[in-house]
Amino acid sequence: MTVGVLALQGDFREHADVLRALGSDVVLVRRPEELAGVNGLVIPGGESSVMDKLTRMFGLAEPLRAAVTAGLPVYGTCAGLIMLADTVLDGISGQQSIGGLDISVRRNAFGSQTASFETDLDIPALGSPAVHAVFIRAPVVDTVGPRATALATLADGRCVAVEQGNLLGTSFHPEITGEYRFHEYFLKKVHRAGFGS
Ligand code: GLN
Secondary structure, eight states: OEEEEEOSSSSHHHHHHHHHHTTOEEEEEOSHHHHHTOSEEEEOSSOHHHHHHHHHHTTOHHHHHHHHHHTOOEEEETHHHHHHEEEEETOOTTOOOOOOEEEEEETTTTOSGGGOEEEEEOOGGGOSSOEEEEESSOOEEEEEOTTOEEEEEOTTSOEEEEEETTEEEESSOGGGTTOOHHHHHHHHHHHHHOTTO
């Protein structure tokens, strides 16, 4: 299985390292031709407004939308989650997303960079122990529509991880904490989907 990592901006190297450690072949995706051959895709954390501009500039926005619609498994962390949301609240003027997840997300929901924090989350889909989650200028999922399912919530009830068919998204960054279970969970989707094979 070949997994692409959108590599226009953000912490794509960290995702590539986790995916390689789990035995996947990794392709860094910067052009539509590189997207064409992958069986799954990770959209990293970074800055969603910049990622949005770059995907459009590099001619990737429409191919990404088409791939999501066709069933490509995609996992987005933080800015990547924002890119996968159907609705982006507090986006920079004209900001677009790829969409696919039936959710609205609120950018920078916890405040500025200095309001970044870490916490442990019980995530039934991943079993125990709890997931140590790092939130960096993170979004929250404001509304979970009927097609999406919440996977994790904070103690105050706010949703920070969702799943919908082949799509997976987290407000936080498992790729930087040595937490491999989300990537393993995603790779199971990639195997099951058999996209492109
Ligand atoms: N605040 C960023 C955004 O709006 C996301 C931050 C992150 O990916 N760590 O895109």
